[in-house]
Amino acid sequence: MYSALKKSFVVIFLLSALAGSVGCLEEKKVMPVDSGKPVVGGTYRRAFADAFIVLDPALIKDSNSHEVCRQIYDGLLEFDEKARLQPAIARDWSISEDKLTYTFNLRDDIRFHHTVAGKPTRNGGRRLDAHDVLYSFNRLLKPQEDSQAAFFWMIKGAREFSSGQAKEMSGIRVVASHSIVFELEKPFAPFVSLLAMCNAFIVPHEDAEGQPGGLAAVPVGTGAFKWAGRDGETIKLAANEQYFRGRPWLEHLEYPVIRDELERFTAFNEGRLSHVDVPDSQYRNVKQDPVRAACLIETNLWGSNYLGLNLQQAPFDNRLVRQALNYALDRDTIVRIVLNGRVQVANGILPPGVPGHNDNLAGYSYDLKRARELLAAAGYPDGKGFPEITLQYNRDAIHSRTAEFILANLRDIGINCVVRELEFGDHLKTVEEGSVAFFRMGWTVDYPDPDSFLYTLFHSSNIGTGYNFSRMNNPELDALLDRARFETDIEKRIAIYHQAEKLVVDEAPWVFLHFYSAHLLHHPAVKGIKLGPMGEALMQYRHIWLMPSGASRLP
Template sequence: MKKRTAARSMAALMGAAMMLTACGGGNTTAPTTGASSGGETQTASESAESGKITKTDIVVGQASDIVTLDPAGQQDTTSGVLMKHAYSTLLDVDNEGKVVPDLAESYEMKSDTEYVFKLREDACFWDGTPVTAQDVKFSLDRAKGMPKTKSNTSKIEEVTVNGDHEVTIKLTEPYAAFKTIVTQHNLSILSEKAVTEAGDSYGDVDNLLGSGPFKVTEWVPNDHYTLVRNDNYWGEMPIATSITCRVIPEGSARTIALEAGEIDVVWSVDPTDCANVESNPDVKLLSQPSTGIDYVGMNTQKEKFSDKRVRQAINYALDKQAFVDTIIEGRGLVANSYINAAIPGWTDEVEAYPYDPEKAKELLAEAGYPDGFECSIFVNGDLRTRSAQILQAQLADVGIKVDISTYEWGALLDTLNAGEHEMFLLGWSNTSFDPDGSTYQLFYSGNHGATGNRAFFSNDKVDELILSAQRESEESKRMELYKELQFVLHEESPWCPLYYKENNVGVRADLKGFTLHAGAQHYLGNCHYEE
């Protein structure tokens, strides 16, 4: 998700960029300081003419693979990296977390339930065909019928085409966060013609058609995917000519590959490797507070976890500071709430459950488990497996015996979406910078499973507060509703919030054109090397 203030602000922001290029030409002279830029002041064409560029084929190491090539079929941050580079959305979020234009050069809020988006007239797909208002309508209508976009489209009543380059989106009710919703990668705009012709096979490499700065040319599942520069890109032409994302599950292996020069960027450096990167002059560590949260989720529809006293006992039984100290090497903070401290609406008045094993035992006994019980936890990757081992040891102290099952990323999501789990370890990153992005998908009772509520949690008061906050247009009142919501979630405890960690990215020391994105939606298109 993502965010914005007013239509005239949007128009002003676009003022200097209104000299449009022909669809299929691409803007090769605009300065690379835009929403998805790496923050350099040199343009791609200037750099090429100066002869300074020596390498523009970029290799990235990621911990896990994407789950699909179809934007509407995903909602995970790993897949979102690809979508950011291959597709476009109506609006985007820049490096500082502000909503900026993308396919829509401006928007107007006609009422609290009606938005009009004016599209860029030069925007086109990879093959040079124009992006039209009909493509926008098709994409949003299609997304309404897909599980992983259900929450993002649940308030869309109707999309009306007003001409080739204007659409009206009518909502069923006021939705204060809607302008951030259309920045979501799973609401990327697709070619109606390409998707219709491909049918159920859309998502294969040979039938994709995006409008982003890069084209997908190859995907070898659980190994790598490759993007090449889209010469028909309608926006600022990237400097990088290709991006290869390699799947390297083990954190130390990613760091070693970076230090050896085999890869140029490590998307996420394991905290245990950060010190090594910092001490090596050949590489750099770039860090910033994240907008996400790492947590232990509990399936509230499973008998043992249907009682909030058991869920509260889990919260008391876990020493969250131990996770901060050992798993993320002190590079983060204990999470006190269900919203990250960097997100508006977060409150410090909610206090994290203290580490109190005796209180945990009391609650377990009250719930009918004086001797504890046996259960399982599902995880993925080396880092979360280590977290699960700490959890396993701490819960054993209160009589809970935990079996750890480790999955590949896509398989884990499928299993959680199906509700087969009892407990799980996961993270959630809020790229919208709006508290709706930390609550609606995750805790609303209508969003169980693939839509995001993998705790399968239902609570009337929580639903009421979430919907009331969505309808509230006055910001101060809206933030008060989120404050109350955090207290209710704290009491109900569908999760055990663990920590707010830092985003740690490793790059080669001489790499140019990379800048951190506040929501960890980093853009790789301007990465390159110079003499």
């Protein structure tokens, strides 16, 4: 899944000033302010760098939208902060011996939101049952623009249903009021992980179909927080007091838009935000300050930042050119100077921690001599005759600084490159259309499996309809990826993925930049915050609480 930024660190913010305590349900009692135990109340503010947010889970593609919607909706399953699969709407599940049939038993105490933004919902706060799960998957998999259905095409009949060749899908059926069965075409090892994806959130049909604009306008789910409306570009959520796992500690969540990283950091220092990404210019200062360093969370993030090359457009249809660009870039200097050494240079596609990551994969080193040789072999000695190219990226200071180094590196081999900077939504649209030849993009794992990277990003079936933005079409690679996703022996799967990744690296559809890491600086009043290798998209704000404090600023 890509994000509006896909930077090397996480962008999360939180307001430290607390509202008065309010009542709570069941085990969550209001505690004395000096007890050190969770208390109810407060507004949590986390700023995004742009306003691109999709509120309909069936259409989500980016991590910011995922993060917001994870608070509003629930799926059958979810990932915890360590990327471990946990039950959510599903109470438990079983898998048949042939690994083709999955049976899920649902909780019977879950209700959809009764009110949102001060108005009653069309579902009336009714209980969720198995028919809602069936409806949500039919809605996700039906033919539609921007569909994310391809992730689930291993379900029996899903591909035909999504393409309009069949009116019904045979692979999902309700067997009891709170039991549902999924049948697959072939065994697919990470299938249960797909059900924790944001696109698989469960929604009520009354609100999805019965209100103007549907869920994209007024999202309604079962989540710990419910929609409270917008104030300009700021999204507002409120605690769901009827949440089936107990109401969240926080009273409100707010997501303002602050586009400039230094403005975000200033807002944090002024106490208007209590959670922030650390600008590169401030990182060393934060690390050297004992108080701030104690509030800095750093972790590996399972994702990659890359420069995409459209293989259907010249001159990037020439593998020698693509390889030359990879050798021309001084990634180590970019990581050291632009990113303060906070990330790891990418040797391939799969980041450390994801099953199948290959430390022994050589990747590309900084080698101007080799870059010039390859460029000459491609017909462009010393860059002569090479057309001017344009690097497109979404607007962000870190991308601008990185681009300065990239342009300088390309000039060293005789290539003239200019830049085009767009808002994320416009950038994404042109990349998806295939109208841009050279672009920055990033990807973080949707589910912790090599399939989430290699099949999703490079299989030819995902050209145009999926995330194969480089338009790579290699029958040998397709065959390997098809074999790997239906191989149930983990060692055999990993061996196939190693072979597939090496093939991709050799073909160089990307300029491989770096693997992500996640960083956030929080106010000392923020408690219960957790950040794992799947990043901010998996943040569960229901666990966070704010300690009442007279100080609104860090020292």
